[in-house]
Amino acid sequence: MADKFILLIPCAGSSVRFGGNIPKQYVTIAGKTILEHTLNVFIPLEQIHSILLVSTINDPYINSYKNLSDKISIKKVGGKTRAETVLNGLNSLNCSDDDWILVHDAARCCIKSEIIKKMIDELMFDEVGGILAVGATDTIKKVDNGIITGTLKRGNIYLAQTPQMFRYGILKKSLNNKQLTEFTDEASAVEKLGYLVKIVQSNTANIKVTYPIDLLFAEVLLSNKH
Secondary structure (H helix, E strand, C coil): CCCCCCEEECCCCCCCCCCCCCCCCCCCCCCCHHHHHHHHCCCCCCCCHHHHEECCCCCCCCHHHHHHHHCCCEEECCCCCCCHHHHHHCCCCCCCCCCEEEEECCCCCCCCCHHHHHHHHHCCCCCCCCEEEEECCCCCEEEEECEEEEECCCHHCCEEEEEEEEECCCCCHHHHHHHHHHHHCHHHHHCCCCCEEEEEEECCCCCCCCCCCCHHHHHHHCCCCC
């Protein structure tokens, strides 16, 4: 039986940096919510077997997204951290260890299907998995208490994006291994166990809406997608 590709989107964050009265994934932009824009990229992909949205237990918005596709299921098992939310989502799935989990930020609504297909094609025969990333173009400074302490060689610096795609068994084992508050992305947990994580070249259009000003950039990108 062929390995399944399952998309997991953590939707339990509080959007502290974004501010506002509702979590940023439910903010409307270009006629749809950020989360709906994101889902509309993944739903048509034949490679994606199913989509799991992981929210908090008292999320008042999430239930309506089930109507977008038969692929979508919802689990209200979100944790205090991203890693805990992802792990709780993994624990709710019925998967084999070799199945693929693609963890994607709900707020990366400008991703294009071509990039997702490229990622799947490049990683599908790998034993571990990898992440989308883009090489740094700015000069990168190390800073301590507001003072520059060094300049990094940007040729070796990549900015991590999502999806981050790993075998189910490896990702679950990695997130169970350490303090969950330690990890800001799935790759960090996998790296800690000594696995080799690959990079799939992405582009700067795959932005994450983090601050209100990012809505302006996202609206331009979404307008040019169609």
